[in-house]
Amino acid sequence: MKKNAFYAQSGGVTSVINSTAAALILEAKKYKSKIGKVYAGKNGILGALREELIDTSKESITAIESLKARPGGAFGSCRLKLKNLDENKREYERLVEVFKAHNIGYFFYNGGNDSADTAYKVSQISKKLGYPINCIAIPKTVDNDLAITDCCPGFGSAAKYIAISTMEAALDVESMSETSTKVFILEVMGRNAGWMAASSALAKNSSTDAPHIILLPEVTFNQHKFLSKVKSIVKTKGYCVVVASEGVKNSKGKFLAESDRKDAFGHAQLGGVAPYLSSLINSKLKLKNHWAVSDYLQRSARHIASKTDLLHAEAVGIHAVRYAIKGMNGVMPVIVRGKSDKYTWSIKPASLSKIANVEKKLPKSFITKDGFNVNARAIKYLQPLILGEAYPKFFNGIPKLEKLKLIEVEKKLPKWKL
Amino acid sequence: MKKNAFYAQSGGVTSVINSTAAALILEAKKYKSKIGKVYAGKNGILGALREELIDTSKESITAIESLKARPGGAFGSCRLKLKNLDENKREYERLVEVFKAHNIGYFFYNGGNDSADTAYKVSQISKKLGYPINCIAIPKTVDNDLAITDCCPGFGSAAKYIAISTMEAALDVESMSETSTKVFILEVMGRNAGWMAASSALAKNSSTDAPHIILLPEVTFNQHKFLSKVKSIVKTKGYCVVVASEGVKNSKGKFLAESDRKDAFGHAQLGGVAPYLSSLINSKLKLKNHWAVSDYLQRSARHIASKTDLLHAEAVGIHAVRYAIKGMNGVMPVIVRGKSDKYTWSIKPASLSKIANVEKKLPKSFITKDGFNVNARAIKYLQPLILGEAYPKFFNGIPKLEKLKLIEVEKKLPKWKL
Numbered sequence: 050m051k052k053n054a055f056y057a058q059s060g061g062v063t064s065v066i067n068s069t070a071a072a073l074i075l076e077a078k079k080y081k082s083k084i085g086k087v088y089a090g091k092n093g094i095l096g097a098l099r100e101e102l103i104d105t106s107k108e109s110i111t112a113i114e115s116l117k118a119r120p121g122g123a124f125g126s127c128r129l130k131l132k133n134l135d136e137n138k139r140e141y142e143r144l145v146e147v148f149k150a151h152n153i154g155y156f157f158y159n160g161g162n163d164s165a166d167t168a169y170k171v172s173q174i175s176k177k178l179g180y181p182i183n184c185i186a187i188p189k190t191v192d193n194d195l196a197i198t199d200c201c202p203g204f205g206s207a208a209k210y211i212a213i214s215t216m217e218a219a220l221d222v223e224s225m226s227e228t229s230t231k232v233f234i235l236e237v238m239g240r241n242a243g244w245m246a247a248s249s250a251l252a253k254n255s256s257t258d259a260p261h262i263i264l265l266p267e268v269t270f271n272q273h274k275f276l277s278k279v280k281s282i283v284k285t286k287g288y289c290v291v292v293a294s295e296g297v298k299n300s301k302g303k304f305l306a307e308s309d310r311k312d313a314f315g316h317a318q319l320g321g322v323a324p325y326l327s328s329l330i331n332s333k334l335k336l337k338n339h340w341a342v343s344d345y346l347q348r349s350a351r352h353i354a355s356k357t358d359l360l361h362a363e364a365v366g367i368h369a370v371r372y373a374i375k376g377m378n379g380v381m382p383v384i385v386r387g388k389s390d391k392y393t394w395s396i397k398p399a400s401l402s403k404i405a406n407v408e409k410k411l412p413k414s415f416i417t418k419d420g421f422n423v424n425a426r427a428i429k430y431l432q433p434l435i436l437g438e439a440y441p442k443f444f445n446g447i448p449k450l451e452k453l454k455l456i457e458v459e460k461k462l463p464k465w466k467l
Numbered sequence: 468m469k470k471n472a473f474y475a476q477s478g479g480v481t482s483v484i485n486s487t488a489a490a491l492i493l494e495a496k497k498y499k500s501k502i503g504k505v506y507a508g509k510n511g512i513l514g515a516l517r518e519e520l521i522d523t524s525k526e527s528i529t530a531i532e533s534l535k536a537r538p539g540g541a542f543g544s545c546r547l548k549l550k551n552l553d554e555n556k557r558e559y560e561r562l563v564e565v566f567k568a569h570n571i572g573y574f575f576y577n578g579g580n581d582s583a584d585t586a587y588k589v590s591q592i593s594k595k596l597g598y599p600i601n602c603i604a605i606p607k608t609v610d611n612d613l614a615i616t617d618c619c620p621g622f623g624s625a626a627k628y629i630a631i632s633t634m635e636a637a638l639d640v641e642s643m644s645e646t647s648t649k650v651f652i653l654e655v656m657g658r659n660a661g662w663m664a665a666s667s668a669l670a671k672n673s674s675t676d677a678p679h680i681i682l683l684p685e686v687t688f689n690q691h692k693f694l695s696k697v698k699s700i701v702k703t704k705g706y707c708v709v710v711a712s713e714g715v716k717n718s719k720g721k722f723l724a725e726s727d728r729k730d731a732f733g734h735a736q737l738g739g740v741a742p743y744l745s746s747l748i749n750s751k752l753k754l755k756n757h758w759a760v761s762d763y764l765q766r767s768a769r770h771i772a773s774k775t776d777l778l779h780a781e782a783v784g785i786h787a788v789r790y791a792i793k794g795m796n797g798v799m800p801v802i803v804r805g806k807s808d809k810y811t812w813s814i815k816p817a818s819l820s821k822i823a824n825v826e827k828k829l830p831k832s833f834i835t836k837d838g839f840n841v842n843a844r845a846i847k848y849l850q851p852l853i854l855g856e857a858y859p860k861f862f863n864g865i866p867k868l869e870k871l872k873l874i875e876v877e878k879k880l881p882k883w884k885l
């Protein structure tokens with residue numbers, strides 16, 4: 050029986066999430082007897098609740114293909130975690146009403162832990178509500194913190210950006226350190242897991258190369274040890290490059306970026322572990338330093354995406370469709386690493402029950418004894434994920450974007466109110 | 468008469484300054500009857516004062532060619548402005564002593580305004596000191612603030628990085644703005660001139676595209692107008708992207724980044740116009756916002772260098788050598804833009820007397836009436852400078868670096884003391 054499909058992007062976007070969307074939409078076209086149209090949620094799951102469904106069949110194949118070079122979420126994403134069925138049954142009922150009204154039998158949810166949880170709940174509940182749906186969660190997160198899967202699409206490209214940025218900035222600092230900046234701090238994302246900060250270690254060609262210090266959320270910040278380390282590295286190398294995760298915490302479990310800082314208006318200032326460390330180095334070591342905060346740049350840097358990551362992103366989109374038409378429900382296509390020394394990978398289905406709400410942190414076995422860097426095991430894991438380049442097409446000096454039509458399907462239901 | 472050459476990098480480095488070095492070293496090899504060896508100053512002009520001269524003839528052609536893909540200053544740069552002859556004659560005498568000891572007859576100084584000034588002084592003084600030297604200053608600065616030349620090598624690549632980063636981050640913000648970040652702020656370099664901030668406008672495909680607000684050092688910051696503008700853009704577009712130059716000043720002529728902020732240790736905090744604006748938006752508009760500070764990343768992003776900029780950087784290196792062997796002194800090879808609509812350029816010599824210590828700001832005619840953006844004239848000027856890509860070779864997922872030998876010439880003089 051032919052059913053339409055609903056695809057939604059969820060949570061923080063990545064530079065390759067649209068590659069997953071494109072691959073999924075193109076793959077679905079191969080199964081015309083089973084899948085009708087693919088609707089994309091405008092602003093993620095909100096699009097389903099509000100019945101704002103973008104008809105991807107109105108886009109040209111060229112436009113869909115062009116998504117593979119477009120960072121951000123082409124259909125819009127959102128931060129909205131559905132509550133438990135007991136707490137907010139109405140939301141689930143509405144989802145099912147919308148799916149029913151538009152003959153949607155497949156639900157593809159492209160996100161992180163929360164989205165896996167939502168997809169899992171819908172997979173269990175839709176049958177109870179009398180309208181069974183095949184729910185497939187598709188992995189995506191620069192945080193790389195999903196369980197079961199070897200890595201998460203989006204992470205490899207962020208990791209590549211961070212490694213290259215660290216290497217390039219380090220060459221800059223090195224060349225000026227005699228008379229100028231001695232310490233450079235790069236702040237990267239990762240509130241709870243240090244995968245992104247760890248990936249800066251891929252900038253190293255030798256053990257004494259930058260980054261000299263990596264501050265991870267998994268390791269409690271020790272001010273004294275940190276300052277001693279910076280001082281000794283500047284003494285021996287002439288300069289020191291620090292990569293700090295935004296999620297670094299002190300011994301009281303408080304984010305460094307939140308500690309005691311007031312802005313010009315007297316408000317506690319959030320964000321900015323880099324300026325915090327800069328202040329610390331200014332006042333305690335009196336060493337000239339510079340800092341950068343990469344923020345959204347690191348998760349949208351499609352121009353320097355990892356080819357491997359891009360292929361992962363496409364593959365999970367393709368397999369999501371294949372699983373759905375096989376009638377699978379409550380699963381996620383995950384990336385499985387081969388056992389040989391040469392990097393190989395494949396895609397397999399995994400049950401959402403094992404993925405929903407689980408957060409995979411950087412293992413202790415990846416971190417050096419002193420807690421200030423990652424070791425060869427970490428490098429062995431990380432390295433393959435940044436391999437290969439996948440440059441977008443350029444026009445007028447910047448990446449070329451194709452215009453999308455983003456035509457919405459006519460509404461059939463009353464307006465939704467939260 | 469055959470003389471050796473001395474080449475030094477000066478001031479803040481760029482992603483293409485080593486391309487100038489490579490082109491100059493390779494060009495010099497073509498004139499074996501006139502130019503002996505090319506010595507590079509270790510850490511810029513300090514290398515001459517300290518008699519730390521790197522013998523570039525010891526490097527393989529492959530290693531020299533590889534410099535074209537290496538950001539930072541391969542031989543080291545420094546921030547050291549030579550004083551006037553009356554104030555510190557000893558420094559000039561030492562330079563000439565070192566040049567004499569190593570049979571150096573050509574002095575190539577690769578830098579900005581200050582370096583042009585130094586090269587100019589040496590060009591005038593060396594004859595007086597009885598050892599005439601051909602002094603050629605070579606343009607380099609991401610600030611794009613040198614007089615006479617149409618643009619400065621290093622700027623086009625920084626501009627390309629800023630335009631692409633702005634575009635990519637804007638796509639990210641746009642896709643999440645419904646339930647998440649409404650305002651994104653990118654801080655870029657430019658203490659006195661807004662060229663780099665202006666280049667973010669190249670991210671626009673249409674007039675309503677990001678960046679919606681550009682804050683320039685040439686325009687006094689008006690808090691009320693800024694906040695109103697942010698508010699109205701968020702209302703109409705759903706989100707607002709701001710690109711702010713680090714050099715934005717208030718009506719008292721004070722850098723915003725310096726105004727009244729205290730860090731955790733009670734010290735006035737320098738740097739960070741982005742976190743300043745973020746605080747302002749938090750407290751006055753209560754709009755969720757994110758900010759990034761690109762700092763050294765923007766001037767070392769060789770991975771996304773502009774091909775046009777790279778060709779400029781090579782051309783000024785090549786022409787510097789040609790001018791020197793023609794016996795020219797006190798000149799700089801500058802970039803001249805052709806008059807046709809299609810972008811063309813050539814290199815011509817210009818007298819250092821017209822370049823030394825002059826700072827070229829963004830002209831008023833490039834800025835929109837409200838002071839919050841740049842206009843079509845600015846775009847027409849900027850666009851050609853970011854055209855073309857010039858990717859480095861990659862190895863293991865990151866740009867490949869060749870090892871340099873950096874062998875120093877044997878010293879012949881007593882140790883230098885400042």
